[in-house]
Amino acid sequence: MRTITAGLFISLDGVIEDPQDWHFPYFDDDMGEAVGAQLGSADTLLLGRATYDSFAGAWPEREAAGGEDAVFAKQLGDARKIVVSHQDLEFSWRNSEQLQGDLLEAVAELKRQPGATSIAMSGSPSVVRQLLAAGLLDELHLFVHPIVVRKGAKLFDEGEAAIPLRLVSSKSFSSGVMHLVYTSAEPAAAAGYDEAKTHLPG
Template sequence: MRKITAGLFISLDGVIGEPQDWHFPYFNDEMGAAVGAQLIGADTLLLGRNTYEGFADAWPEREAAGGEDAGMAAALGDARKIVVSHQDLELTWRNSQQLKGELVEAVTELKQQPGTTDIAMSGSPSIVVQLLAAGLIDELHLLVHPVVLRSGVRLFDEGESIPLRLISSQAFETGVLHLVYGPTAPPAPVSYDAVQGRLSQDEQ
């Protein structure tokens, strides 16, 4: 079964909305390499409608312009792009199609299809949260920026907890943390009495 990896820019207080307003001062070669490793090498991209439309508005023009990022633009264009939306969409970017059926069932089937790489997601936070809760995301790549925004759309809202395990962590020179999490079983319940014995006398 293929893996799904999801990458998101996120602030220290959990905001993921409007990253174009706060993300760019922290972009460096380390972040570029991390994003590229997670996204560009994938032969299949799973995107929400808003993320897809943003990509489709920008990357074909960058590919045609032939600038420094034309290689990335070409790789994204060549990838199979599957768009999640409740609306009927007219998809103009090459190799694009709309996901059919109920989200969890359709993505479960997608993971079982043959492919040579992981299935990559970028942005698309509402889709990420639904798939994470269903246990369908294998790696959640959070690029945590050292800024407290204090307002904006956050990745998680109220709901049932989602236990995760830390797969890897890396600190960039900018102060950004690249944290990779995967699904795991809930921890066994532990009471305060069980923890109390581990505290030093000074801490009690």
């Protein structure tokens, strides 16, 4: 069974929209290494349509330009790219295809297919929310930036049920960014103030 990992740039107030407007000052060697490990090393990418369009509009040109980011661009180009969309799509970026059928059923089947690496996601918040709620997302990588953006869409919208998570690892970058990795967890035991006060000092 393959695992699915998702990586998102996020501000302290939970904003994920338009990270290109606020996150580049924090992109350093630490983040480059972490993003490369989570995204660049994957042989399969699962992307929402908006994220795919952004990637397809930039990375093929960067690969062709042969600059210092060409190696990473080629890794993305060589990967199998599966796009989630309700519309019929046509692709010009190599190794791209559309996910067919119901999202959750198709992703569950995708996880059962053989592969050498985890299936990686970047951005694609709507897809991330659905997979997380369904228990199909194995790791959520949040790159928490030390900035309060104060406007824009947030990762988690309002919903009926809480989604308990467990912290797998945390790392602080010299830029002040925190790389937090979460996985699914069982709901916490019921508790109130009477249980919590036993942990107060004194």
